[in-house]
Structures are given as structure tokens and as C-alpha cells.
Amino acid sequence: MTTPAPSPVGVSLPALRTLLVVDVQNDFCEGGALAVTGGAAVAERIADFLEDRAGEYRRVVLSRDWHEPSGTNGGHFALPPGEPDYLDSWPPHCVQGTPGADYHPAIIRALAELEERGIEVVHVVKGEGVPAYSLAEGRIERVAASADGNAPTPSDSSSLPDSPGLPDSPSLPGSLTVPDLLVGPIDVVGLAFDYCVAASAKDAARANPVGPVRVLLDLTAAVHSEADPETVAQLAAAGITVADSDDPPGDGPGGYAAPTADLLDPLEVAPGVSASSPKES
Ligand SMILES: [Zn+2]
Numbered sequence: 379m380t381t382p383a384p385s386p387v388g389v390s391l392p393a394l395r396t397l398l399v400v401d402v403q404n405d406f407c408e409g410g411a412l413a414v415t416g417g418a419a420v421a422e423r424i425a426d427f428l429e430d431r432a433g434e435y436r437r438v439v440l441s442r443d444w445h446e447p448s449g450t451n452g453g454h455f456a457l458p459p460g461e462p463d464y465l466d467s468w469p470p471h472c473v474q475g476t477p478g479a480d481y482h483p484a485i486i487r488a489l490a491e492l493e494e495r496g497i498e499v500v501h502v503v504k505g506e507g508v509p510a511y512s513l514a515e516g517r518i519e520r521v522a523a524s525a526d527g528n529a530p531t532p533s534d535s536s537s538l539p540d541s542p543g544l545p546d547s548p549s550l551p552g553s554l555t556v557p558d559l560l561v562g563p564i565d566v567v568g569l570a571f572d573y574c575v576a577a578s579a580k581d582a583a584r585a586n587p588v589g590p591v592r593v594l595l596d597l598t599a600a601v602h603s604e605a606d607p608e609t610v611a612q613l614a615a616a617g618i619t620v621a622d623s624d625d626p627p628g629d630g631p632g633g634y635a636a637p638t639a640d641l642l643d644p645l646e647v648a649p650g651v652s653a654s655s656p657k658e659s
Pocket residue numbers: 443445454471472505510
């Protein structure tokens with residue numbers, strides 16, 4: 379049996395990571411149509427995290443729930459006289475073009491700073507006429523300037539050159555889909571922990587052939603916080619680490635189990651084999 383190679387010194391692993399910021403919108407914060415307790419505080423903490431730590435990520439992907447103004451959006455809205463059950467049906471929220479669908483003001487401020495610093499930010503919208511809990515179900519709305527001034531393309535979306543398991547797509551930005559971005563080490567934050575954050579993390583773990591997925595629990599808040607242990611257990615069963623935003627992404631509690639050398643040498647990682655599973659020789 380081989381032992382995992384030690385992490386190379388001086389290699390910038392964090393530049394490979396992607397941060398998913400899920401649905402930090404006014405309607406999910408206090409005063410909104412579907413407020414999550416602690417939502418506004420989470421928005422402020424995420425904004426601070428973006429300002430302090432976004433430089434550690436290759437790319438930041440933000441989603442917004444983005445529902446149509448008429449109808450139930452596929453049964454997602456409970457319209458009067460119907461009552462929402464807060465499990466599968468909800469009060470109308472995050473209607474396209476309304477203030478409730480905007481990012482929380484703290485996020486907007488942080489995004490302005492990220493843009494000035496040239497950090498690549500991808501904006502995703504989801505739930506257009508249908509229920510959509512996972513960011514992966516959305517579509518790319520726009521891409522803010524990246525460090526190299528170019529929008530991501532399918533060929534660079536891996537964040538890992540020559541990663542196995544990725545389709546050979548033509549480099550047309552228009553053909554880029556959200557799952558194309560869900561490759562490599564991924565951290566997930568946002569609202570709400572037990573719905574859109576959990577669903578996005580599970581899809582990221584399923585889509586992601588090489589990188590581990592973490593949910594940063596202190597940067598989330600739940601609709602049904604009493605069920606947090608259950609949600610944490612479901613995420614763990616899906617191979618997702620529930621960590622704190624201060625936990626290092628490498629070794630240590632909440633860190634990635636994947637051998638760094640495997641991530642940096644994709645040829646060492648066979649398609650469909652988790653990078654976190656040391657190979658037997
Ligand atoms: Zn919704």
C-alpha cells in the first residue's frame with residue numbers, strides 16, 4: 379500500500395478552489411417574504427468572508443432564486459387561499475426584478491470590491507417557473523470580469539488543466555453550463571442550509587470528479603434549524619464535509635482529505651475514482 383504523497387511546499391492549492399454562494403437574497407433575510415432566522419447576519423458574515431478570503435478561490439459563483447411573477451412556479455408557491463406547508467410549498471418569494479430577489483446589500487457591497495480586485499464572479503439564476511433548490515439547476519446569467527479579463531470557457535472551467543473525466547467541449551462561453559463549474563475543491567455557503575445550500579452541495583459532490591466539497595456551517599442558516607443534525611448527517615453520507623469557515627482547507631478538522639499531490643497531478647487520479655481514496659498498489 380502506498381502512502382499519500384506529502385503536500386508540495388509552495389504550491390498554491392487555494393487557487394484551484396471554487397466558492398458557491400447560494401441565494402443570499404433579501405427575501406431570505408429578516409423582513410423578507412421567506413425570512414430565515416439569522417439570514418441577515420449570515421449575509422453580513424459572508425460579505426466579510428468574501429472581502430477577506432475571496433482571493434483564495436479560483437472563482438466565486440453566486441446564485442439567486444429567480445421566480446416568475448405569475449402562477450405557482452410549478453407548485454413552489456402557495457397562492458391564496460392555499461397555505462404553504464414550508465416543506466414543499468412556500469409563500470411567494472424572490473420574484474424576478476423585485477427587491478426581494480436582489481442580493482442582500484452587504485453582498486452587493488462585497489461584490490463591488492471583488493470586481494475592483496478582478497476576482498472572477500459568475501452569477502446564476504434558478505427557479506424560473508419551476509422549483510429549483512440546487513444552484514446546479516440554474517443557468518449562468520452573467521460573468522463579471524475575471525483576473526485575465528476573459529469569461530470562463532468549458533475548457534478552463536475545470537480549474538484543473540487536463541483533468542480527467544471532463545468532456546472535451548468546444549470553448550464557447552455560450553455553451554457553458556453551471557455543472558461545468560462544479561469541478562475541483564468546492565466550498566458552499568448561503569441560505570438556507572437545509573434546502574438550497576444542502577441541495578447545491580449534494581449536486582456539487584455528484585458532479586465533481588476530483589475535488590472534495592465542504593459546507594461552511596457558520597456561513598449558513600437553516601429554515602428548520604432544529605433539524606440541523608439530520609441535515610449534517612445527510613451531507614456527511616453524501617461525502618460532504620461540514621466545516622467552519624476558519625478551518626483550513628488542507629489538513630486538520632474540516633479540511634480536505636484529498637492528497638494534494640493527486641489534485642495537482644490529475645494523471646494520478648483515474649476518472650470516477652475519488653481523489654480522497656488513496657490507491658492501493
Ligand atoms: Zn424558491
